[in-house]
Amino acid sequence: MGQDRTAVREQAETVLRRLAGEHARLRDDQWRAIEALVVDRRRVLCVQRTGWGKSAVYFVATALLRALGTQGPTVIVSPLLALMRNQVEAAARAGIRARTINSANLDEWDEVTGEIHAGAVDVLLISPERLNNPDFRDTVLPKLAATTGLLVVDEAHCVSDWGHDFRPDYRRLRTFLGNLSAGTPVLATTATANARVTQDVAEQLGAASRLGAGPEALVLRGSLDRESLRLGVVDLPGPAYRLAWLADHLDELPGSGIIYTLTVAAAAEITEFLRSRGYTVASYTGQADDADRRAAEQDLLDNKIKALVATSALGMGFDKPDLGFVVHLGAPPSPIAYYQQVGRAGRAVAHAEVLLLPGGAEDAAIWRYFAALAFPPEDQVRSVLAALHTDRPLSTPALEPIVDLRRTRLELMLKVLDVDGAVRRVRGGWISTGEPWIYDEARLRRVAAARTAEQAAMREYATTSACRLRYLRECLDDAGATDCGRCDRCAAPTFTEELSDGALRAAEAFLGRSGVGISPKKLWPTGLAAVGVPLKGRIALPEQALPGRAVGRLSDLGWGGRLRELVGPDTADVDAPDDVVAAVVEVLREWAHGTDPWPRRPVGVVAVGSRHTRLVASLAGRIAAVGRMPLLGTVMVSAAGGPRGNSAQRVRALHGSVALPSELVGALAGLSGPVLLVDNLVDSGWTMTMVTRELRRAGAPEVLPLALAVAG
Known part of the structure; x- marks a missing residue:
């Protein structure tokens, strides 16, 4: 490109100070990523711990690319509204004009689209689902792909079906990548990818890069150590004991934090019980109204509540640097998912408490329920494909009498078929493309086996006698993992299983x-x-x-x-x-x-x-x-x-x-x-x-x- 790399780094440091304060300095890998994106126009995968500063990379790169005057907006594909809101606010601090198109701002779509075409938007945040909205895909996306200055894929582990949170809509990024102008830089970021997921995502980026005759993707993988986190497990005999323990010990946890649960019903129950015991808490689930979720997020950010009782709907993207604790009532189904959620804590404080109160057989029953939502057997898939060989689209409700799958599972299957090119979403529903499609049973079996192994690893985490943080880091294939010296295995436990008779009686009566x-x-x-x-x-x-x-x-x-x-x-x-x-x-x-x-x-x-x-x-x-x-x-x-x-x-x-x-x-x-x-x-x-x-x-x-x- 002929750019002076020293000058570019000086400009990058200036933008970072606007974003993060006068004392902020780029880490080596942050600069390597920015250099690869801005100077070399490469494709980069950053696998770095939460709080490392991945968002700083793409905001700084955006500012530099926009300053060159010839680049279109940065497009950030983000999975959650919470993440989008945080990033719009962060961009404003750096003088970057960011807008979003999502399900919560339908009335602004035309205005935002007009601003994009007028070149008035520096950053556009969209959900992966938006990539296949027929109107957006057919009218906005082609021009956007042709003019994008930088594509950012946040929470990139969602691209891989080996990942703990695979989302079929993310696979549609392959089409977007293929339509980018030659030399358009791409940044994929995640904090939770083991070696298999890292390889899968890098290969997808690299394959798209080869289509444009560019270099292979650059992978920057750092240590996943979190020096501020103190991990522990409190093993209690039943739900009433876990609620009672929370009621007795929540005030002892530093600052404000998140209490994670496995189900929406549990989030509501825990919230109600803790309120009855005098705590200021709120619930956060995917079933809540957007306005209620916004209010709950803000109350936690402002430290107006002690805790947000949340499902995995708050698993990615929520940014509160001084979050003092994360407690899980019930274990997620994999150490990788667990590490991702606990990573919300301790980003800008000296130490944060991370506690797991496992549910044993109760957790396993919930894991089995969600596992039952996996990709359907081949005969059911084929019946849907056969039904779509018509001269008119069929909606999801119209397909339900044909195949015995619940709505959520049917929609998931259709998304996968869409990504694979076998069906296409259009106005009025779905149509068959007529393209041949192969049911990859061997891969599905391997993914199912990987999920079973992850569940076994999560059970082992709860009972291991070794360092807990090291165990999590090794599950993510972090080669430099060592004993942390802080967890309840490396040092004396900070919290015991003790609870009061009064709290236990109240919890038993409540449940x-x-x-x-x-x-x-x-x-x-x-x-x-x-x-x-x-x-x-x-x-x-x-x-x-x-x-x-x-x-x-x-x-x-x-x-x-x-x-x-x-x-x-x-x-x-x-x-x-x-x-x-x-x-x-x-x-x-x-x-x-x-x-x-x-x-x-x-x-x-x-x-x-x-x-x-x-x-x-x-x-x-x-x-x-x-x-x-x-x-x-x-x-x-x-x-x-x-x-x-x-x-x-x-x-x-x-x-x-x-x-x-x-x-x-x-x-x-x-x-x-x-x-x-x-x-x-x-x-x-x-x-x-x-x-x-x-x-x-x-x-x-x-x-x-x-x-x-x-x-x-």
């Missing part, structure tokens, strides 16, 4: 509460006519159920484990245990006299014949006895298959399979009040809905659903 709502279905799934089921639109009001109740969720910290023992797919069919019957009676008592009571008292009980017929029948009988109501009978459901399919498939299987015995039909005639319909588990909710429809058509005035558990 012992029972009762969650069951919302009735009001709409039939889309596309049932295509599979011969004559149901569509709204469910007729005279065929609907009333709102119902269940003892708890399978993911609850309190009742979850007990309910999984009873209604899990591989559990024995037994009589309803006394403690569970007592919980059901308490749910009924609250339902009758609480703040949102049933409209009328039930006058009879009906059981649903399920995979746990004995359990449900015995429960229904005892409810009838306690409530002094007649047990009207059992409705047998002959639908094949389990409850985990999508809604359309479940309704198709259930349609015509619900049999009401003649004596039950006779008992329904002349009833003066609702029927209490008892089942073991409400998952998709369609068994209750279809049985309710038949009961009401046979004469039941109203139906009140009651279940032991709801999924989720």
Whole structure:
């Protein structure tokens, strides 16, 4: 390029001081990355620990490239809104004009697009999903790719399906890379990549680089040591003990921090309990409104709360340099994911506490649930591909009656097929490209085996007698890993398993509460006519159920484990245990006299014949006895298959399979009040809905659903 490298470094140091303060200086590898991007126009992969300063590299490089006057905007592909907001603010400090296009600013898209075309944007932050939005892909992306001055792929481990957080949308970057002008520099960054993931990402960058006849990607991998972190494990016998421990020790943790959980339900429970014990905490999950997430983030940044109780939705990108602690109630499924989350702490403080309170069998059950969402078997994939060989696009809901996959899993599969070039997303849904596609079963097996090994490694982390930080670094293939001298294995533990009787009693009482709502279905799934089921639109009001109740969720910290023992797919069919019957009676008592009571008292009980017929029948009988109501009978459901399919498939299987015995039909005639319909588990909710429809058509005035558990 003919540029004076010394002069470029001086300019880079000047920009860094604007960004990070007068005393800031570039690290050697930071300069090597900037030099490769700005002077040599190379492709660079930075694998560096959280807090090392990866964002400084791309902001400084952006400022230098923009100063040359011929470069278009830097495009940063970021996975999370939290990350985008932090980066827009950081860019402003360096005098860099940054804008974002994401799901939370729909009303600004036209304005931002106009600014891009006018050259008024230095940095554009987009989500990987935006790369395949039909309007953005077809109208904005081609010009953007042709004029991009620098492409940044943040959290680049998401590109690799070997990574702990693989996201198919990231694979669409290959198309973007291929459309870049020759010599456009590319920076990929991550803090959590082992050797296999590093190689995979570098090869993808390098393959794209070879298309432009450029050099191989430059990999800059640094030490993953975190001198400020003090790691420990507090092993406690159950959820109540873990909540009690938090209630007793949260004030002892320095500053403010994050409490990670594995499920949305657990985040809500922990938040509620800690508030009841006088702590200022807030929850943060992917199901919360964007405005609520923004408010929670800001409260933590401003130290207005002691902790943010979060799922992995806060796993990447949240930047609070003085975060004092990270506590996990339940272990993530891999040491790599764990290292990524604990890396949020201790970035600008002398020390931060990192504690794991593992859940043992409870954690493993949640890992199994998420593992079940893996890529589907080949026959299901082929059926979708065959269905898309039509002259018009099919939406995801229209595909559901064709393949027995839940919506999230079907959408994930379609994204992978899109990335592989077998299907294409267009206005109105999906179409087949007609391109040949190979089901790579061997690779899927290897990835599944890698996930199993990661789970075993996470269990070993909790029990290892060796240095905990060294263990994590070695899991990420950090060649320079040594004992840290600070963790609870290298030094005396900072925190013990001690907790007070009062906190434990409060936690047991809190988790012992029972009762969650069951919302009735009001709409039939889309596309049932295509599979011969004559149901569509709204469910007729005279065929609907009333709102119902269940003892708890399978993911609850309190009742979850007990309910999984009873209604899990591989559990024995037994009589309803006394403690569970007592919980059901308490749910009924609250339902009758609480703040949102049933409209009328039930006058009879009906059981649903399920995979746990004995359990449900015995429960229904005892409810009838306690409530002094007649047990009207059992409705047998002959639908094949389990409850985990999508809604359309479940309704198709259930349609015509619900049999009401003649004596039950006779008992329904002349009833003066609702029927209490008892089942073991409400998952998709369609068994209750279809049985309710038949009961009401046979004469039941109203139906009140009651279940032991709801999924989720």
